[in-house]
Amino acid sequence: MEQDTGEEGRIPTVGVVVARTGRLARLGDPLAYVMELVGPKLRGRVRLVSRDSRSTAEGARRAVRELVRDEGARMVVTLAGTEVLPAVADSCEEAGVPCLSSTFPWQVYFYGRGATEERPFRWTYHFCWGLDDIAETFADLWEAAGAGPDRAVGCLWNDGPQGAWSRHTAHGFLPAARARGYRLVDPAGYREPSAGFDGPGGTLAAFREAGVDVVTSAATGADLALFRRQAAAYGLRPRLITCSRWLAYPPAATAAGEPAQADVGTLVYWTPDHPYRSSLDGMTAAELAEAYERATGNRWLQPLGLAYALFEVAFHALSAATDPTDPPSVAAALGATRLDTMAGPLDWTSGPVPNVATVPLSGGQWQRGRTHPYELVVVDPRNVPGLRAGGELVRPGGG
Structure with missing residues (x-):
């Protein structure tokens, strides 16, 4: 134009x-x-x-x-x-x-x-x-889900720039989350698109061994959907998944009928x-x-x-x-x-x-909606004066 x-x-x-x-x-x-x-x-x-x-x-x-x-x-x-x-x-x-x-x-x-x-x-x-702002926002959501400091948080990060910057010891997500008292479990980064997370010695095995209760990620929708299917089959049901990146966009239905974003916590900036x-x-x-x-x-x-x-x-x-x-x-x-x-x-x-x-961030979650199957709900608006919560954080499955 x-x-x-x-x-x-x-x-x-x-x-x-x-x-x-x-x-x-x-x-x-x-x-x-x-x-x-x-x-x-x-x-x-x-x-x-x-x-x-x-x-x-x-x-x-x-x-x-x-x-x-x-x-x-x-x-x-x-x-x-x-x-x-x-x-x-x-x-x-x-x-x-x-x-x-x-x-x-x-x-x-x-x-x-x-x-x-x-x-x-x-x-x-x-x-x-910033990456530190994402970590602070997600830590607030983890705590709202009942996962206090000292809990193990599984990191679903790739082997590319997204994962490298999340891990950065000076400027990344990792130091801000650790400063809140969380123990981050970070297996080897996966290559996008992922071929799977359930192999011997893989991501799911590392999460189970470490007692991971919460998962955080910057995955694409396709990779997160794959992880969630394999985690369920593996018997791993985290109390909350938080994810940024494309997960801030409205969800699209998957072959299984549920979007990757279902009940996922994410960042809200507008x-x-x-x-x-x-x-x-x-x-x-x-x-x-x-x-x-x-x-x-x-x-x-x-x-x-x-x-x-x-x-x-x-x-x-x-x-x-x-x-x-x-x-x-x-x-x-x-x-x-x-x-x-x-x-x-x-x-x-x-x-x-x-x-x-x-730009300040609020905490949000993709919850079942009235107009659309899943809608982004602001659950923690504290960092934006004048913004109100649209609901409370729910556990996966609606609990």
């Missing part, structure tokens, strides 16, 4: 890298929809142009080159993708073009791309939660009930979710709020910059941004590290 302003050069261009084809195409839906929604609100002030990342790192790099070279983009925004998002940010850093991104734990974004507090990025900025509204026109979170469902016929998605905030912050930075056509001026404006957005209050002046603003 492109906005034709007829005033080339005077109105700054924001390039949008979004997956429209390939394995991440579904993850690109929120960003593509929000771009269409906010386009008319920004017409005459900002020109929006998009390129397909094709769900690959090379496609993402090509998209950035085209947006900068062919469209004159003064800023680039993007969401999602373990390989795609860093490729977009790194390409912008190399090209000297300000970039704004989200939906990627900030430690992976910052340290994983080689920055330090002493040597931060010059052009690339990000807002998200819902129609969050007390957030747009800095562009006052649209509320509830109104955004309703508009998406009406336009697409699909259920609302958590990334909608973050996608919307990308454009809010981009517009704010371009408006606040001394010269919106000058990259250093735009980057400086991004780094000084403090703004109440559809994703909540974002503040780059007090982030945990330079270039980063954080």
Whole structure:
């Protein structure tokens, strides 16, 4: 989608890298929809142009080159993708073009791309939660399920970047969970997609031997569904499973009739009930979710709020910059941004590290619903002022 302003050069261009084809195409839906929604609100002030990342790192790099070279983009925004998002940010850093991104734990974004507090990025900025925030949120859910400190928590982590960063002893999930007193049982990481977890000396055997009562993961839906089937056959029935990653999305039915998310605890960063509204026109979170469902016929998605905030912050930075056509001026404006957005209050002046603003997390669970077979219910809203719980945590099977 492109906005034709007829005033080339005077109105700054924001390039949008979004997956429209390939394995991440579904993850690109929120960003593509929000771009269409906010386009008319920004017409005459900002020109929006998009390129397909094709769900690959090379496609993402090509998209950035085209947006900068062919469209004159003064800023680039993007969401999602373990390989795609860093490729977009790194390409912008190399090209000297300000970039704004989200939906990627900030430690992976910052340290994983080689920055330090002493040597931060010059052009690339990000807002998200951290791996430590996920660990704290999940630990709260474990305790709500009756699994207090000193209990064994089984880690279902892969052998790729997701697992490596979860295990990271300085910046990962592991140290934050251990600081809460939990004993983490981490067998060898599995290769995605998993061929199984029930072999001799495998994950399930390690969990049983250690007396695992709770399982935490960052698995795909397919791998988590496989684990749950094999765990049940193995006689392992944890009191709670917590999982992040794609499990924040509405579930799809499996061959067995139940989604992988059923009764799974997960992170919650945006819902129609969050007390957030747009800095562009006052649209509320509830109104955004309703508009998406009406336009697409699909259920609302958590990334909608973050996608919307990308454009809010981009517009704010371009408006606040001394010269919106000058990259250093735009980057400086991004780094000084403090703004109440559809994703909540974002503040780059007090982030945990330079270039980063954080998003608070609540604890949620996929429970049997009234409108849909399973719905995401906020069960622990304590970290978001004004957000109310939609229910209490339930044990698997409804107990």
